[in-house]
Amino acid sequence: MSLDSALTALRKADKSNAHNALSKAKVALLQSNALVPSSAVSPQTLATARSVLEAGALLSIRLQDADSFVRYYSQLQPFYDYPALQKSQSREKSQITGLYLLLQLSQGDYAGFHTLLEGLIVAESEEGRSVEDDPYIRYPIELERCLMEGSYDQVWRRTTGKEVPGEEFALFSGILINTIRREIASCATRSYTSLPIPSAKNLLFLDSEGAVTEFAQEQGWSLRDGWVYFPAQDPKKGEEADLEGEREMMSNVVGYARELESIV
Structure with missing residues (x-):
């Protein structure tokens, strides 16, 4: 299976055939020598490989498989940093980064959340932008502020209202609310x-x-x-x-x- 075919299959996959599509996508990445970016592979192939990994990450979220999502997120980082791909920036990068920030909040990993956020703030400020200009990044930032203030009602409203920036983000609501519920119970x-x-x-x-x-x-x-x-x-x-x-x-x-x- 080619990378293009693997990408199409991932984007069309549902729960019934998701694992099969993910397995075939991994094989396609191996056959194309595109699991990690290198100068031996064309930038066009690497850009497609990046899209395959992003589709795999989003499909993992829809399957509510946090461990799989984290693996895809880790695999994507070298692609996001690879110089030859900087001219063709990914449309999915901010969404996946925002989802990863939200996952860290859901798991109570505040140190990891702030470490990643600080790096994003530096990178965006160098381009003359603010991280909060991006709705995918702003959403977990606002949730974290509410959590730190103990404004759990505001977290509830944001996770169940129109402020949720996408379907995949809504899937984290249950995890985050469970975290809040345990904290409220303790207090x-x-x-x-x-x-x-x-x-x-x-x-x-x-x-x-x-x-x-x-x-x-x-x-x-x-x-x-x-x-x-x-x-x-x-x-x-x-x-x-x-x-x-x-x-x-x-x-x-x-x-x-x-x-x-x-x-x-």
């Missing part, structure tokens, strides 16, 4: 002794009170008479300031949960 147990189940449902962005029961059991919380009871905490000395900040954040989130209750 809630240190800030409150109990909450009504309806408030807990909205607070944790869960779909039903039954989901609250299931989540509470996973966390080792007690449920009684329509309330969720958190285990008693014994904060260590010196944590009072942190707890005060958590309580303020939780107050904002609980306020949002009550707004949702009134709407429902």
Whole structure:
């Protein structure tokens, strides 16, 4: 199979034939000696190989295979940096980079997120541009700001609203919301002794009170008479300031949960 045929197959693939298309694409890359860029291969062939890898990365996202996406992202970096390909910049580069930033947020890899972002800021400033001019890059940047501020309601709105820049980005919503849910749960147990189940449902962005029961059991919380009871905490000395900040954040989130209750 030629690289052009492999690219066409990847772009047309669905879940039923995705793995077969990905396997054939890898063989095509090997046969074309285009797994990594080199002067022995024409720039045109390398540009097609880059597109094949990008299509593989996006297909991996649609399959919700984060490990495969990371492998494709790593394979693409030499192509993005290869001098002979600089005149034919990829249309998919910023989308894939934005998806990688979003994956890092979803996995709680804030150090990796900031390391990559700092490199992007330098590269864009050298060209007289800002990273936030690109909607694919701006989206994870805004989400990270909301996460750092503890504005989880804003994260929820951005991951479920019109601000999501593409289908592949929407697929990360579940992963990111699960990360947020665990963080809220951790803060809630240190800030409150109990909450009504309806408030807990909205607070944790869960779909039903039954989901609250299931989540509470996973966390080792007690449920009684329509309330969720958190285990008693014994904060260590010196944590009072942190707890005060958590309580303020939780107050904002609980306020949002009550707004949702009134709407429902």
